Amino acid sequence: MRWIIVYFILIFSNTVSAKEWKSLRVYQKETQREKLLPSDWLKRDRIKNTLVWQEANVFNLKNNLSREYKNISQRRDFYKWFFYELNKKGHDVVWVQMAYFISKKMHLMEIFPYSIFSKKEVKTYARQGSELVFNNAFEELQKLYNSKLVLKTDKATVWDRAILKKEQYEWIDRIYKTMNAKSLKTLKRIAKGKCLYGLFLPRAIRFKGDLSKAETRYKYAIEVLKPYCKNRYK
Incomplete structure (x- = not known):
């Protein structure tokens, strides 16, 4: 029985x-x-x-x-599908392209040969961050997808800034606050493209400043990563 x-x-x-x-x-x-x-x-x-x-x-x-969506590659491909859908509707928001780009880079840590340079703890934090951001952003993406209002120029900028602020000051900050010093040091080296970690990131978007500070991450996202992704995924 x-x-x-x-x-x-x-x-x-x-x-x-x-x-x-x-x-x-x-x-x-x-x-x-x-x-x-x-x-x-x-x-x-x-x-x-x-x-x-x-x-x-x-x-x-x-x-x-x-x-x-159970892993980074599935979320990455959802972002890719979603930003094409937004483009068809005429939206100017860029955050989704940024999320896709970051997901692509995070997925590299899981596959050979890049996985050799990525420690187990760092991969765990990357997976946690991917899941946390995706699950929290999903409702915002749902509203955007269903909206009859097409976000152009200034309105798109306001939307991007709002979700980036939530991402850096609320969602991701929870992970940084629980991260051990060794893993944080490794993430800083990855973000700044130090040594072999330069394989992960183009020189133009390598991080400068204190990665543990939400304000610095937010400023980097707005001033560096957003223009890069906007140009890359036209």
Whole structure:
């Protein structure tokens, strides 16, 4: 009797927990469903930006399902899809491009050969930061996606500044305040492109100042990273 209960718990948890699936065969085997739920997608859908991936993103936005994106690469590709959607609508906001760019750089720490230079603790902080920012920003992105008002010039700047302030003074600051000194030192070296960490960042956007201070990070985001990403992802 116990194994029957466990079996149904597993089936139920897989059914209600949307996520990326390795293949349709795996999905069908684990969920006992023939077709993907609206919130689900296959890995190849995300990589190839198929209609399934796009529709899952729209569904998850409408239902505020940020936690269905489980890792940095999935969030990175969501940001990429989202800023193309904003561009089609005519928005001038840049924060989403910035989030995409940063996610691309953070993902490098997880793959060879860059992973060799990244310590385990730093990777953990990067994953925590990615998740924290994404989950907190998701509702703001939902509002922007559903808005009939197209944010241009000054209004787009106001939106970017507001979300950057939340990101640096509230969301990310929580992680910096719990970070040990050794990991903070490593992150500073990465942000400033010291030694081999120069492979991560172009010289034009290497960080200057005290990385542990929210005010300095915010100023860097506005004055350095935003113009760089705006120009890069025209």
